[in-house]
Amino acid sequence: MTGLDFRPVFARLPFLLGGVGVTVLIAGLAFVFGLLLAVGLAVVRFENQGGWRRLSRSYSTALTNTPQLSQIFAVFYCLPLMGLMVSPFLSVVIGMTLNAAAYLADILGAGMARVPPVYHEVALTLGLNRRQTYLRVILPYAGRTMFPALANHFQIMILGSAMASIFGVEDLTGRAYDIGSTTFRILEVMLVTGGLYAVLSFALTGVFALCRRTMERIV
Amino acid sequence: MPYIDVRDVGVRHGKNETLRHAGFEAERGEIVSFIGPSGSGKTTFLRTLIGLQPVWQGQMGVDGRIVDMAAPASARILREQAAIVFQQYGLFGHMSVLRNLTLAPTVVAKRSRRNAEHEARALLERLGLANKADMLPADLSGGQKQRVAIARALMLRPSLLLLDEPTSALDPHKVRDVGVLLRDLAQDGMTIVQVSHAMNVVSSLSDRIVLLEDGQVRAVGKGRGCAAQQPDIAAFMNTHGGDAAADPAGLRPDPEH
Numbered sequence: 181m182t183g184l185d186f187r188p189v190f191a192r193l194p195f196l197l198g199g200v201g202v203t204v205l206i207a208g209l210a211f212v213f214g215l216l217l218a219v220g221l222a223v224v225r226f227e228n229q230g231g232w233r234r235l236s237r238s239y240s241t242a243l244t245n246t247p248q249l250s251q252i253f254a255v256f257y258c259l260p261l262m263g264l265m266v267s268p269f270l271s272v273v274i275g276m277t278l279n280a281a282a283y284l285a286d287i288l289g290a291g292m293a294r295v296p297p298v299y300h301e302v303a304l305t306l307g308l309n310r311r312q313t314y315l316r317v318i319l320p321y322a323g324r325t326m327f328p329a330l331a332n333h334f335q336i337m338i339l340g341s342a343m344a345s346i347f348g349v350e351d352l353t354g355r356a357y358d359i360g361s362t363t364f365r366i367l368e369v370m371l372v373t374g375g376l377y378a379v380l381s382f383a384l385t386g387v388f389a390l391c392r393r394t395m396e397r398i399v
Numbered sequence: 400m401p402y403i404d405v406r407d408v409g410v411r412h413g414k415n416e417t418l419r420h421a422g423f424e425a426e427r428g429e430i431v432s433f434i435g436p437s438g439s440g441k442t443t444f445l446r447t448l449i450g451l452q453p454v455w456q457g458q459m460g461v462d463g464r465i466v467d468m469a470a471p472a473s474a475r476i477l478r479e480q481a482a483i484v485f486q487q488y489g490l491f492g493h494m495s496v497l498r499n500l501t502l503a504p505t506v507v508a509k510r511s512r513r514n515a516e517h518e519a520r521a522l523l524e525r526l527g528l529a530n531k532a533d534m535l536p537a538d539l540s541g542g543q544k545q546r547v548a549i550a551r552a553l554m555l556r557p558s559l560l561l562l563d564e565p566t567s568a569l570d571p572h573k574v575r576d577v578g579v580l581l582r583d584l585a586q587d588g589m590t591i592v593q594v595s596h597a598m599n600v601v602s603s604l605s606d607r608i609v610l611l612e613d614g615q616v617r618a619v620g621k622g623r624g625c626a627a628q629q630p631d632i633a634a635f636m637n638t639h640g641g642d643a644a645a646d647p648a649g650l651r652p653d654p655e656h
Contacts, residue, residue: 296492298489299489299491301451301489304451305478305481305482305483306502307503307507308502308507312506316502320493321492321493324493
């Protein structure tokens with residue numbers, strides 16, 4: 181193992197580190213919008229029988245059983261066909277949002293099913309309307325039990341956002357490819373990049389633990 | 400005219416009539432107990448009084464104001480005057496005891512948080528829970544949870560307090576405490592309706608006993624201490640005295656827990 185030379189990679193470290201921000205931005209946006217969409221899907225599933233519920237379930241089934249990459253490709257090529265010109269960055273964010281919503285709706289659905297049924301009646305007799313019941317009671321209660329699963333999915337999204345590089349987005353992996361193709365130090369740059377993903381992921385674990393503690397104090 | 404006047408309540412489940420022409424009266428500050436065999440409609444009747452159970456007919460008068468219980472808008476009106484304590488309490492597990500009490504006053508009644516917390520703390524103090532305000536419900540005993548649930552209901556300032564099986568999950572000396580508390584509240588002018596299986600509590604606590612059978616009111620006994628002497632009620636209590644005697648505090652295994 182004498183052939184490894186990290187100097188060209190370290191010389192371009194600031195450029196590579198700039199990709200960390202793009203990676204976090206893609207995963208973060210997709211997670212937040214995915215979660216909003218998932219709340220809608222989960223509530224629809226919880227409140228309705230029949231058609232709407234089936235539609236929401238089918239959405240999750242369809243998107244959790246097909247590759248995320250295919251979904252992003254579909255967004256990337258279909259939106260322009262519909263006359264919507266969107267950047268590769270936005271295509272990836274939209275594709276990942278749609279995918280995240282499917283998984284997160286399943287997680288939320290499971291969490292909401294664990295909320296004691298009497299909470300709905302208590303909220304009703306306390307005078308809370310439906311929106312207040314979900315925002316103040318059902319979702320925060322469910323959120324507590326679902327937090328580990330949600331955090332876990334975000335971590336998967338951070339690592340999965342490397343797919344963005346396929347569409348030419350300059351995220352961490354995209355920039356690693358750039359450095360690799362100009363320096364021909366592919367192995368070195370990929371080792372460093374892998375290390376950066378690991379650091380990022382560990383750091384997020386800490387952030388989540390902090391979030392959780394603050395959340396418990398606030399509510 | 401009695402303070403609470405419920406008449407002609409009918410509930411149907413498909414072709415079954417779970418409640419037929421059910422009604423009762425109560426003066427302000429009275430404690431009313433619904434008794435009867437299981438499946439007689441006690442809890443269903445209680446739930447109609449706060450709009451949790453749709454009825455196809457029935458009317459309720461509170462202080463001379465008459466509500467058509469079958470009208471779609473009636474649930475909201477009923478909930479303005481009544482509060483309920485559920486058998487499982489239903490305290491919100493992600494909120495402190497204090498927040499459980501202040502949620503409805505701040506979010507629904509739009510009172511200031513400070514004002515609501517002030518009242519909530521005073522109420523907790525009165526119920527002997529002053530040092531539990533910042534705890535989560537999971538850290539409380541069964542009896543404490545119940546008192547918090549009662550306190551939460553009282554924060555709504557109801558004129559009618561409903562309790563579903565308030566003594567079913569408590570041990571004997573706690574049962575007496577709840578009895579003392581309910582008597583206290585009634586003395587302050589609150590009208591209380593409870594569903595109970597604990598016959599000794601019912602006979603000592605009630606100003607009125609309503610015996611339900613097969614969805615109908617079979618008998619009503621009146622007068623504190625003598626309501627249980629009404630012949631049909633005495634007969635029912637005797638046949639169910641078996642469990643009251645073997646289980647003097649009305650301590651029944653709760654199927655939910």
